[in-house]
Amino acid sequence: MSNTPPTLVRELPHKHYLNATYGAGLRSWLLTTDHKRIALLYLASVTVFFFIGGVLATMIRIHLLTPGGALVTPETYNKLFTMHGVAMIFFFLIPSIPAVFGNFLIPLMIGAKDLAFPKINLLSWYIYVIGGCFVLYSFGTGGLDTGWTFYTPLSSVYSNSAVTPAVLGIFINGFSSILTGLNFIVTIHTMRAPGMTWFRMPLFVWAHYATSLVMILGTPVVAITLLLAGLERMFHLGFFNPALGGDPILFQHLFWFYSHPAVYIMILPAMGVISEIIPTFARKPIFGYAFIAGSSIAIAVIGFLVWAHHMFVTGESTYAALTFSFLSYLVAIPSAVKVFNWTSTLYKGSISWDPPMIYALGFIGLFVIGGLTGLFLACLGLDIHIHDTYFVVAHFHYIMVGGAVMGYVGGLHFWWPKITGRLYPRSLSRFAAVVLFIGFNLTFFPQFILGYLGMPRRYHTYPPEFQVLNVLSTAGASILALGYLLPMSYLTWSMRYGRVAGPNPWPATGLEWKTDSPPLTENFEVTPVVTWEPYDFKNRPDLGLGTGTPSPAPAHGDD
Amino acid sequence: MHRTGQLYGHFETLEQQKESAALGMWVFLVTEVLFFGGLFLAYTVNRGAFSTAFGAGSNTLDIKLGGFNTVVLIMSSLTMAMAVWSAQVGKKKLVSIFLIATLGLGTVFLGVKVIEYKQKFDHHLIPGQGFDMRYRSEHPRATDDPKEIAIEKEEVEKTFAVDQDTNAHGQLYFSLYFAMTGLHALHMIVGAGLLVWLIKASFAGRFTPQYNTPVEIVGLYWHFVDIVWIYLFPLLYLIDRHR
Numbered sequence: 001m002s003n004t005p006p007t008l009v010r011e012l013p014h015k016h017y018l019n020a021t022y023g024a025g026l027r028s029w030l031l032t033t034d035h036k037r038i039a040l041l042y043l044a045s046v047t048v049f050f051f052i053g054g055v056l057a058t059m060i061r062i063h064l065l066t067p068g069g070a071l072v073t074p075e076t077y078n079k080l081f082t083m084h085g086v087a088m089i090f091f092f093l094i095p096s097i098p099a100v101f102g103n104f105l106i107p108l109m110i111g112a113k114d115l116a117f118p119k120i121n122l123l124s125w126y127i128y129v130i131g132g133c134f135v136l137y138s139f140g141t142g143g144l145d146t147g148w149t150f151y152t153p154l155s156s157v158y159s160n161s162a163v164t165p166a167v168l169g170i171f172i173n174g175f176s177s178i179l180t181g182l183n184f185i186v187t188i189h190t191m192r193a194p195g196m197t198w199f200r201m202p203l204f205v206w207a208h209y210a211t212s213l214v215m216i217l218g219t220p221v222v223a224i225t226l227l228l229a230g231l232e233r234m235f236h237l238g239f240f241n242p243a244l245g246g247d248p249i250l251f252q253h254l255f256w257f258y259s260h261p262a263v264y265i266m267i268l269p270a271m272g273v274i275s276e277i278i279p280t281f282a283r284k285p286i287f288g289y290a291f292i293a294g295s296s297i298a299i300a301v302i303g304f305l306v307w308a309h310h311m312f313v314t315g316e317s318t319y320a321a322l323t324f325s326f327l328s329y330l331v332a333i334p335s336a337v338k339v340f341n342w343t344s345t346l347y348k349g350s351i352s353w354d355p356p357m358i359y360a361l362g363f364i365g366l367f368v369i370g371g372l373t374g375l376f377l378a379c380l381g382l383d384i385h386i387h388d389t390y391f392v393v394a395h396f397h398y399i400m401v402g403g404a405v406m407g408y409v410g411g412l413h414f415w416w417p418k419i420t421g422r423l424y425p426r427s428l429s430r431f432a433a434v435v436l437f438i439g440f441n442l443t444f445f446p447q448f449i450l451g452y453l454g455m456p457r458r459y460h461t462y463p464p465e466f467q468v469l470n471v472l473s474t475a476g477a478s479i480l481a482l483g484y485l486l487p488m489s490y491l492t493w494s495m496r497y498g499r500v501a502g503p504n505p506w507p508a509t510g511l512e513w514k515t516d517s518p519p520l521t522e523n524f525e526v527t528p529v530v531t532w533e534p535y536d537f538k539n540r541p542d543l544g545l546g547t548g549t550p551s552p553a554p555a556h557g558d559d
Numbered sequence: 560m561h562r563t564g565q566l567y568g569h570f571e572t573l574e575q576q577k578e579s580a581a582l583g584m585w586v587f588l589v590t591e592v593l594f595f596g597g598l599f600l601a602y603t604v605n606r607g608a609f610s611t612a613f614g615a616g617s618n619t620l621d622i623k624l625g626g627f628n629t630v631v632l633i634m635s636s637l638t639m640a641m642a643v644w645s646a647q648v649g650k651k652k653l654v655s656i657f658l659i660a661t662l663g664l665g666t667v668f669l670g671v672k673v674i675e676y677k678q679k680f681d682h683h684l685i686p687g688q689g690f691d692m693r694y695r696s697e698h699p700r701a702t703d704d705p706k707e708i709a710i711e712k713e714e715v716e717k718t719f720a721v722d723q724d725t726n727a728h729g730q731l732y733f734s735l736y737f738a739m740t741g742l743h744a745l746h747m748i749v750g751a752g753l754l755v756w757l758i759k760a761s762f763a764g765r766f767t768p769q770y771n772t773p774v775e776i777v778g779l780y781w782h783f784v785d786i787v788w789i790y791l792f793p794l795l796y797l798i799d800r801h802r
Contacts, residue, residue: 113569115569116579116583182586185582186582187579190575191575216589216593217593219590220591220594221594223594224597237734238686239735245608245730245731246605250604254600254601522568
């Protein structure tokens with residue numbers, strides 16, 4: 001594939017994956033094996049769960065407007081936060097970036113026609129839908145009140161809510177995640193185009209390789225754990241029930257062995273998104289490519305060695321606790337490597353304030369706060385004080401919403417022209433990014449203070465002196481909601497009325513930008529041969545960065 | 560997704576396709592190791608805590624049936640390996656024969672497992688309300704060997720003397736026994752289904768020295784399921800047989 005300068009495009013390509021027909025209408029979507037169409041199936045279904053989780057979160061925040069609770073009974077409150085967590089974590093955050101953008105982009109980025117196993121890819125979506133139906137059935141027939149963590153024996157013996165279908169739903173959904181991870185690993189190993197060496201791959205692909213490792217190594221463990229908890233509930237067995245000799249702490253170990261690394265399933269792909277956006281809008285090769293790639297793998301590996309920091313107050317041995325505390329600190333190193341490399345990339349870059357860039361900068365700010373407060377929690381002594389308080393709630397929302405969701409929405413803005421072939425309103429989307437940032441901070445920063453002052457999480461009431469901060473948080477949540485509804489509406493609008501984007505509107509350097517927008521079903525007309533280095537703006541006349549446009553910044557900031 | 564001969568359209572070459580399939584199965588087996596790993600951990604923790612009751616539970620298992628099944632399964636691994644080899648060297652008839660032999664041995668294993676489960680049911684060793692480790696020695700049948708019953712009675716009483724909650728902890732052993740062997744049997748059933756599919760394809764003459772990936776990767780899966788049993792057999796049947 002040659003690097004010839006671009007020509008201006010005013011119309012969508014004649015033939016692309018969205019209008020290609022294999023069979024009629026709905027059938028061509030439900031039986032598709034095209035990774036791009038499956039990505040859109042996932043996009044639609046994770047949006048449904050994001051909406052459900054969002055409505056539940058809104059109800060939680062309205063309830064907490066007054067110290068006595070404004071909206072629901074205590075029992076219903078328990079169900080609200082549980083169902084919010086289950087919908088958001090298992091059915092939105094974990095599949096969001098990998099199953100939508102990973103699916104859509106990995107073959108495009110490495111120059112392949114599809115993932116290695118297209119049918120298994122479609123199967124994974126159906127498994128997700130079936131698991132989702134089980135969980136929705138549970139929500140609709142008694143709800144769920146165990147907390148998203150399903151601690152036994154509450155979940156396996158005492159809870160009067162619909163635990164069994166929920167546990168089965170999450171068990172089933174786990175296989176969707178496993179199959180996605182398996183597909184990505186094999187694809188990255190065997191499907192790269194000629195010249196696409198490991199160290200020429202976009203960092204997004206590296207991040208997904210690391211994510212896939214966590215998916216295939218962690219998910220089976222939570223699957224068997226929830227299966228055992230489900231069997232215990234259905235057949236009155238005693239694996240985790242102390243009354244029958246079982247050990248509830250064993251459940252917690254097994255659960256967190258997955259569920260802590262699961263946090264990295266959520267954040268690593270978002271980091272991959274940011275690593276694509278930052279160099280594109282700084283017009284500079286990314287600083288420390290190999291270190292960013294390696295830090296993804298390091299996070300995945302170290303992430304498996306820290307799970308018991310969720311259990312400092314369970315009476316585990318002091319030595320174990322000290323070890324897990326120390327190992328948890330280690331995760332900060334690769335995370336910091338990424339943040340420093342992103343900021344170094346910005347240094348002396350030629351920065352343009354396009355919408356994806358604003359989301360990416362917002363991500364860095366929020367991730368730094370979320371990451372540093374994580375160190376507070378990894379600190380053994382301090383954790384005893386702030387364990388199970390709103391400090392923890394604020395911390396993980398900074399990582400998962402401030403980090404993962406910000407990355408997701410940023411990625412949506414970055415690749416939307418590739419996915420739909422059209423651009424969205426520029427000023428409105430920049431405004432939405434700022435609304436999201438302000439709304440998020442107003443919602444969750446007060447919760448750090450609340451937690452430090454001692455407000456426990458998962459309580460439906462609180463002492464009157466906490467009301468001001470809670471009202472601030474609820475006010476922030478309504479701004480945050482606007483920050484999500486705005487992109488939902490103008491992105492939908494743009495699908496029909498947006499300006500035609502052309503193959504490479506930003507321009508960016510990845511292989512996915514060298515094909516049409518939207519791409520052909522086969523992705524490329526001929527298999528590309530890669531002869532250039534990643535994020536290299538200098539030797540790429542095809543990007544159109546010549547005379548008349550701002551010249552690319554020097555590769556090294558100091559020359 | 561179009562296909563030319565045996566090559567799917569999104570691959571460039573048959574080698575690439577084969578490499579992908581094999582790597583995919585290996586990665587899948589890694590997830591399986593972790594999946595069973597959770598159960599093995601639960602077993603280890605509980606056996607450490609309640610070793611007497613676990614020993615007593617283990618001794619109620621029928622070592623003859625378990626041993627027989629172990630041999631059957633190892634034989635099936637051999638026939639599976641032979642099927643893969645036959646496919647690679649292009650002996651089409653032998654592929655079908657060895658696949659059918661593997662399926663037969665797998666079915667025998669599952670049949671014996673049914674007999675064993677039935678025994679546990681008769682002896683009130685299914686976890687739940689009716690569970691009673693003493694039941695068999697207190698309600699011997701006419702067909703039972705009185706000597707054997709006497710030995711079992713003595714052993715069970717000894718266990719109860721050490722651990723008053725033997726019935727509760729024995730239930731844990733049997734919960735794990737059924738979870739582990741049940742999950743293993745489920746994998747055998749899936750494997751049998753895959754074998755039926757392979758046998759059909761091999762009758763149609765689809766496997767050649769150039770294209771035999773399905774036989775090879777189902778073979779990998781079958782060997783994995785066998786290896787799980789190689790660990791289950793000593794951990795469930797043999798932990799307290801040394802007296």
